[in-house]
Amino acid sequence: MAELIEELSQVSLDESQEAPQEVATKAPEEYGTPTVIVDDLHIVYKVYGAATEAEKGNAANALMRIVRRQGRPQMKEVHAVRGVTFVAHHGEAIGIIGRNGSGKSTLLRAIAGLLPPHKGAVYTDGQPSLLGVNAALMKELTGERNIVLGCYAMGMSPAEVEQRYEEIVDFSGIGEFVQFPMSTYSSGMGARLRFAISSAKTHNVLLIDEALATGDRDFKRKSQERIMQMRDAAGTVFLVAHNLDVIEETCNRVIWLHKGKIKMEGEPGEVLEAYNKA
């Protein structure tokens, strides 16, 4: 395992020498005090069951590995974020773009304080929240029960849940289906209910992962509006999306992640142009 980490850091060192980084030096003076500071952040996490067919082998091989004190090949360490540094200020909406697997979602989770840094630190004001309660919901339960469960999971009090309940049902537009188990919903209905629940809470620092705005065109527009409202209410918003139009409309600053590092950072127009060319 130690060798693996060494190897990974070797790789990342080589890369950083090859690729000189374009960094935007325009400071966002027009914005308020810092709300999120990310200081040379590294995230390493473990993945299980990632072995190739050749590595799997049989029980005898497994025994030999234990005897030779080699690690399980099924477990890999992934160095997802490799030294990211930036400061976000009050009133900013920051878009994070990059290819699949460039570390966008991992970075978001680290800012939310859900993944511990391997090295470096994230400093925040209050508790940044990730928009999304999918993991807390249970598909065997009715929409009704899931709304209550999801609201509690986000840390609401019973009074708040009662107050928000009608609004959530209305916004999701699932009507009487709220009495049925979520497993009977169409994928669009499920997505609508999930978005309605997760956007019911107001946040100070808001982190939005892509693919939230799913469903039919009407609902897409509704959810886009809701995101704009939340951006205005929140101090700082981070938005991860593949849909570059959304980023251009919503954000005042864009960070382009490539293989866990910042490749470029700055005005949306500038960065998106470079990203589209690459």
Add this chain to the structure above:
Amino acid sequence: MSQPESAVADAQAGGRAGESLAELAARHGLRRAIARPSMPAYLRQLWERRHFILTYATSRNVSKYSESALGQLWQVLTPLLNAAVYWLMFGVILAQSKKIDNYPAFLITGVMVFTFTQRTVTGGSKSISSNLSLIRALHFPRAALPLAYAIQELQLLGWSMGVLFVLVLITGVHITWLWLLVPVTLVLQLVFNVGASLFMARIGAFVRDMNQLLPFVLRTWLYASGVFYDISDKTKGLPAALRWALEFNPAAAYIKFMRDVLIYGHLPERWVWATCIFWAVFALIVGFWYFWRAEERYGRG
């Protein structure tokens, strides 16, 4: 590896050149996003999440049986079938029953009490590792998960106890005032279970193979806890130290307490009380402290 230019630019934007980001953070009162709260703060957060813990436990119980035709009836059927299997095995086939008064009641009490601990500990050890996506998505004190699993088992225990009371009455035992002590021992056992499952939750989160190994450990514990036989009877020939170790076993103590008040109608001896209380307090303090120490690392898996 890092972006020094951007860092410096941002630090300057904050107002003072040459200031490190950590200093900038400190000046604006920002704290590390991931830091373990102090123990009192942690307990307070946990209390604030009590509605989530309760709802999560209930929801898991409801969803657990929602796919089967008999539905929630399984909450009663499961303990009944368990008791029937053990009674057939040890009461009829192995004919243990001749040596012990009212063996069916003796056996069923033992099985129900042990199952409570067994299921809570099993659930607790999986509570973190099987909820990683939840841990990586939302903020809450992670101890809420093992606690919710313990509450879930407590809700099931309500049904088991109902079944147990009925079966014990059928075997000819009369209700006494001592039955009022049943909640006392159950609370002590619950506290012990919570402590043990918090402890196992941390181990299960980082040692993945624990979930494979745990059933064997628990089965060994089951056989050592006098569910099927009377410990003091079987250990007569053993050295005093070994005998004491077997009797000091927490599961054995909770089982003995329950049998004394429920079936045999006498107050448990002082050492039984002491053992039950000791294990509850000890497990809760050690388990909670041990779990809390790794609070910020559970998301890593």
